[in-house]
Amino acid sequence: MRSRGLRRLALAAGAALALTGCAGTAGPAASPPAAPSSTAPAASPTSAPAAPAPSSLDPAAVPAPTAVSIPALGVAQDLIGLGVAEDGTAEVPTDFADVGWFTPGGRPGARGPTVLMGHVDSTAGPAVFYDLRELTPGDTVQLTVADGSTATYTVTGTEQVAKDTFPTAAVFGATTEDVLRLITCTGAFDAGARSYTDNLVVSAVRSG
Amino acid sequence: MSRTRTALLRTAVVTGAAGALALTAAGPAAAETEVPEPATFTSAFTAMATPDMVINNDGVATPGEPGTSGTFTYRINSDTEVICYDIRLTGVTPPYQSPAKTATHIHQGDAGQAGPPRIAFPNPEDDGSGALVSSGCLQGPFTTGLAPQGSDTGQGFTLDQIEADPSAFFTDTHTSAYAAGAVRGQLVEIPVGGVETGAGGASAAQDGSTGTVLGVVGGAALLAGAGAVALRRRAPQQ
Numbered sequence: 001m002r003s004r005g006l007r008r009l010a011l012a013a014g015a016a017l018a019l020t021g022c023a024g025t026a027g028p029a030a031s032p033p034a035a036p037s038s039t040a041p042a043a044s045p046t047s048a049p050a051a052p053a054p055s056s057l058d059p060a061a062v063p064a065p066t067a068v069s070i071p072a073l074g075v076a077q078d079l080i081g082l083g084v085a086e087d088g089t090a091e092v093p094t095d096f097a098d099v100g101w102f103t104p105g106g107r108p109g110a111r112g113p114t115v116l117m118g119h120v121d122s123t124a125g126p127a128v129f130y131d132l133r134e135l136t137p138g139d140t141v142q143l144t145v146a147d148g149s150t151a152t153y154t155v156t157g158t159e160q161v162a163k164d165t166f167p168t169a170a171v172f173g174a175t176t177e178d179v180l181r182l183i184t185c186t187g188a189f190d191a192g193a194r195s196y197t198d199n200l201v202v203s204a205v206r207s208g
Numbered sequence: 209m210s211r212t213r214t215a216l217l218r219t220a221v222v223t224g225a226a227g228a229l230a231l232t233a234a235g236p237a238a239a240e241t242e243v244p245e246p247a248t249f250t251s252a253f254t255a256m257a258t259p260d261m262v263i264n265n266d267g268v269a270t271p272g273e274p275g276t277s278g279t280f281t282y283r284i285n286s287d288t289e290v291i292c293y294d295i296r297l298t299g300v301t302p303p304y305q306s307p308a309k310t311a312t313h314i315h316q317g318d319a320g321q322a323g324p325p326r327i328a329f330p331n332p333e334d335d336g337s338g339a340l341v342s343s344g345c346l347q348g349p350f351t352t353g354l355a356p357q358g359s360d361t362g363q364g365f366t367l368d369q370i371e372a373d374p375s376a377f378f379t380d381t382h383t384s385a386y387a388a389g390a391v392r393g394q395l396v397e398i399p400v401g402g403v404e405t406g407a408g409g410a411s412a413a414q415d416g417s418t419g420t421v422l423g424v425v426g427g428a429a430l431l432a433g434a435g436a437v438a439l440r441r442r443a444p445q446q
Contacts, residue, residue: 084251084397084398084399085399088249088250088251088252088399088400088401089399089400089401089402089403089404090399090401090403090404091399092403092404092405096407102398102399104396104397104398105396105398111256117403117405118405119405119406119407120405120406120410121406121407121408121409121410121411122407122409122410123407123408123409124409125409125410126409126410127406127407127409127410129405130410161402162402163401163402163403164247164401164402166400166401166402166403168249168252168281168283168398168399168400168401169254169279169281169283169294172252172254172281172398172399173254173279173281173294173398174254174255174256174279174280174281174393174396175256175279176256176277176279176298183403183405184403184405184406185403185404185405185406186406188411189406189408189411191408194407194408195404195406196405196406196408196411198402199402199403199405
């Protein structure tokens with residue numbers, strides 16, 4: 001059926017840990033935290049970039065992104081490929097330092113969305129997207145593309161969504177615009193389920 | 209994305225209703241029925257539909273309405289045979305037209321090929337902003353109202369067939385000016401449910417470090433948290 005064999009194999013080592021839910025060891029965060037926090041949704045577009053020209057170009061027709069740089073957070077990482085797990089959920093990086101991109105989705109220069117996913121923390125402490133919530137409208141995210149070019153996106157807003165009512169269409173649904181979304185976990189950590197209750201979704205539009 | 213939050217709240221509210229439905233569901237109906245959104249899904253799919261993808265019934269490329277596009281996103285629960293649809297057309301000019309009972313479909317057919325409709329969805333209508341939208345959930349068994357060989361083209365179709373090979377299905381909408389299709393796109397699988405990107409090791413620190421906005425999403429988080437719904441696993445497919 002789907003061509004996931006290789007990816008599944010590659011992920012197999014850590015898959016049980018990483019795929020079953022903001023997977024943690026027992027221990028931290030036994031005391032439930034206060035209410036989740038979030039940045040304001042789509043705040044005033046002070047430095048709103050010009051709307052990019054809509055593109056319905058097939059993502060398969062353009063080169064893949066290979067690395068991400070978020071200057072405001074000091075994040076610079078090569079990208080790993082992610083797909084859909086056997087249970088229908090999103091694959092996530094097995095290494096807490098990795099950032100992955102959803103390969104069946106959009107790509108820079110084609111239809112969107114290009115979706116990046118990274119962990120907010122490991123079992124031991126902060127992970128690659130720990131500071132994602134600090135991004136504010138106007139911050140930039142740069143993707144290096146396989147042809148050597150750089151695609152620049154400008155953050156437009158941040159949304160906190162509950163995982164069990166995750167807005168699939170709004171986050172992963174195809175878009176004509178060349179947009180980028182960055183996803184990590186947030187909200188309260190449910191020690192029993194070893195999973196955060198919410199996702200943080202940062203949206204950005206192509207600006208250069 | 210404030211629209212997202214509205215949808216989110218609506219989703220949380222109907223979750224309870226969906227649970228009740230599962231308990232009282234009767235046997236298969238004669239045709240699909242509109243149902244509340246289920247609490248869980250087994251898969252999700254999206255399609256970027258464009259005019260250049262349109263193929264007529266003879267398998268010939270027949271471009272649809274120029275300059276238009278459509279985003280079709282589907283979430284499926286193949287255990288209960290429910291499909292939820294979120295369809296948005298940009299630039300497409302009604303009236304819709306199709307010999308089937310509606311003009312907005314999922315067809316079975318590879319890219320570049322024609323194929324019979326398997327599900328007919330309510331046609332997108334103006335939501336007041338100028339965009340044409342259609343959203344809701346249908347429970348099978350499905351009928352399309354087309355029966356070129358005597359039996360409805362929806363007969364025998366089940367949603368797990370999409371899960372088994374999504375690229376063998378496409379979605380489109382037909383208008384009177386573009387009867388072969390105004391826009392069309394092949395289905396691509398996308399993840400269902402939330403994204404598991406944290407292990408809790410910094411959760412205490414996080415809560416201490418951000419004393420800012422808590423009011424904004426408090427309501428939604430409470431609503432959603434009450435369910436503590438575990439994602440149901442899709443049965444292994446052979």
